[in-house]
Amino acid sequence: MSDAIQHECGLAYIRLLKPLSHYHVKYGTAVYGLNKLYLLMEKQHNRGQDGAGIASVKLDVAAGHQNMHRLRVSGQQAIGKIFQNINEEVGELEKMYPNILQHPGFLKGYMRFAGEILLGHLRYGTQGKNNIEFCHPFIKPHINPTRNLAMAGNFNLVNTDELFNMLDSHPTGTMRESDLGAMIETIHYYLCMADDTNPESLNIEGVLKQATTHFDGGYVFSGLIGNGDSFVMRDPNGIRPCYYYVSDEVVVAASERAAIMTAFNVTKEQVIKLAPGHAIIISADGTFKDVEILAPRQLTACSFERIYFSRGSDPEIYRERMQLGRNLADTVLKSLDYHLKHTIVSFIPNTAETAFYGLIKGLEDYLKDITLQRIYARKDNITEDEMRELVYRRVRIEKIAIKDAKLRTFITEDASRNEMVQHVYDITYGTVERGVDTLVIIDDSIVRGTTLKESIIKMLDRLGPKRIIVVSSAPQIRYPDCYGIDMSRMGDFIAFQAAVGLLADTGREHILTDAYNRCKEAEANGGLKEENFVKAVYEPFTAEEISNKIARMLKHKDVNTEVDVIYQSIEGLYNACPNDRGDWYFTGNYPTKGGNRVANKAFMNYMEQKEGRGY
Known part of the structure; x- marks a missing residue:
C-alpha cells in the first residue's frame, strides 16, 4: 500500500497449563512463556508500530501479594523496549539473588511477569492518539480478585457512546475516547454483577453473553481476571481474525495463524480458526472450552487482511x-x-x-x-x-x-x-x-x-x-x-x-x-x-x-x-x-x-x- 494508513492491531495470548518448573526442566528456562510471548508479538509486529503492552496474571499467589502486572510502551520499537525492561529486571534480580533463574518458584515470587497467563498487544492508533494512555492492555483494578480485569484487543466499536449511556458511566479522558474503554467498562459491569450473584464460581460464559450483546463492531479481544480465569472472543461476523492452538502444555491465541505456527513449531492443521461469535475460556484450574457466545451471523471476514x-x-x-x-x-x-x-x-x-x-x-x-x-x-x-x-x-x-x-x-x-x-x-x-x-x-x-x-x-x-x-x-x-x-x-x-x-x-x-x-x-x-x-x-x-x-x-x-x-x-x-x-x-x-x-x-x-x- 503506497499510501500509509493506520490499521489492524495485533493480539497475543498464552496460558501455561503446567507449573513454571515444568518448562524449566523440559525447555531449560522458567521464562518459557515470556519467550514465546515475545516471539508471537515480533511475528506480528506488522500489525502495530505505535506502541505495545503486556499483562500477566500469576496463579496461587498468597493473599496480599499482587498477582496482576502490566507494562506499556508507546512509539517505535515498543516490543524491544518492553522486553529490554524485563531483561533489566531479571538482571537486577540476579545481582541480589544469584542463580534465581534456576529456581522457578523463587523467580515467580520476585519477577513481575513470571506468570502463567500472559497477554500481549501491538497497537495501531485509529484515533490518531499514540500516547501511552491509549496503549492496551487496559486494567480495571479492584481489591477483589474476581473483579480485577485486564483487557486488550483488535477492534473498533461504533457505539461507544451508547455503551457509556447504558451503563450510566461518565468517564473522562482516555476511557471516554477509547473503544477499549467502553468495552472494558461493559464487561467489568457484568463481571461485578456475576461476582455478586455467585462469588464461588464465576460464570465467564454468562458474563460475555450479557456484555457482548451490546457491542456493534468488529472485534477480537482477550481478558485476564485476577482470580485466574481468562478468555479470548471473536465478533459474530468474524470481521477480525483470530486463531488458537491447544496442547497439554499451553493454550495460545493470536491474530495471525502463521505467528503461532512459527513460535510453537506446529502445522497449519494444528492451529484452529476461532469461529465467529465464539470464545475460548480457560478457567483458573486450566479447564479449556470453546463455546458459542453470540449466534454467528453472515461471515464477513475482512478481505483487507x-x-x-x-x-x-x-x-x-x-x-x-x-x-x-x-x-x-x-x-x-x-x-x-x-x-x-x-x-x-x-x-x-x-x-x-x-x-x-x-x-x-x-x-x-x-x-x-x-x-x-x-x-x-x-x-x-x-x-x-x-x-x-x-x-x-x-x-x-x-x-x-x-x-x-x-x-x-x-x-x-x-x-x-x-x-x-x-x-x-x-x-x-x-x-x-x-x-x-x-x-x-x-x-x-x-x-x-x-x-x-x-x-x-x-x-x-x-x-x-x-x-x-x-x-x-x-x-x-x-x-x-x-x-x-x-x-x-x-x-x-x-x-x-x-x-x-x-x-x-x-x-x-x-x-x-x-x-x-x-x-x-x-x-x-x-x-x-x-x-x-x-x-x-x-x-x-x-x-x-x-x-x-x-x-x-x-x-x-x-x-x-x-x-x-x-x-x-x-x-x-x-x-x-x-x-x-x-x-x-x-x-x-x-x-x-x-x-x-x-x-x-x-x-x-x-x-x-x-x-x-x-x-
Missing part, C-alpha cells in the same frame, strides 16, 4: 494474494492490446510483491498459450530461429523502484515538502527504452493516491516510458471502515473524489445535495444506521469510468507520460478470497447497521467540511 494487512507467510494468504494478481492478467493484457514485447512489469511497494508474482504467472500463461498456438499453426514450416524466439520469450520483469530510507522534511513550506515526497523511492535507471516501453506497476491498493501522484508516477516519468499503467490488486476503496482500519474520512478516498468530480463534469452535483439531505433527515428521525445513502454518489458511473477519472487525477501537471489505472473487480476479489468476503469499504455493504451510520456521518462531515472520523 488477505490483500494487505496479515503477513504473507500464512499459506492461504500467500495463495490468495497470488490469485489476486493472476486475476488481473486478462485486464492488463487487454489494456496493452496484448503487446508484451515492449512492456515491463514491476511492483510498488514491497507488500505488493506476491500479487506481482500472480500477475506475472497470468501473463506467462498467455505467452505459453500463444507459443503453442503459433507452433502448432506453423508446425510444418517453422524455422529453428523462429522456434527459439517463441520458446524463449518471457515477460519482462525489472526492479524499477526501491524505497529509500525514510526521508524527513525539515522545512515546512509546501514547495519543500512536495519536493522531498518525490524522493521517497529511488528508481533504477537504464531499464526502460525511452518512448517505447510501457511500465505496468502493481500496488496492493490505492487509498488516497497521494504518494502515487506526488512521488511514484513523477519518479517513473523520469525514465521516459511511453505509458504507465498502475494496477491495484484491491478494488476501489469507496467507503470508510469502522472495524479496525483508520480509513474514516470520506474526502480522503481518491475513488470518492473521482465520483464527485464526475458528478461535476456531468452536471449532476445535485446528487450530493440529495444524499446529504437524506442523511440529515434520517439523523433527525434516529434512522441514520438503517441505510447507506452514500451509495447514490457512485451509482451513475461504472467502475471503469471512475478508474479513468482517477487516472486523470493521478497524472501531475509535470508528468508527460500517459497514465492509466486498473483496479481489481469485486468478482475477482471474491474469486481470490472466497472465505473472507468482507467488502464494505469497496461496496458499502456493511455487516452491522453501525457501519451505515459511520458512512453517512463521514459523508455529512465531508459536506459540512468538518474534520474527524465518522464514529
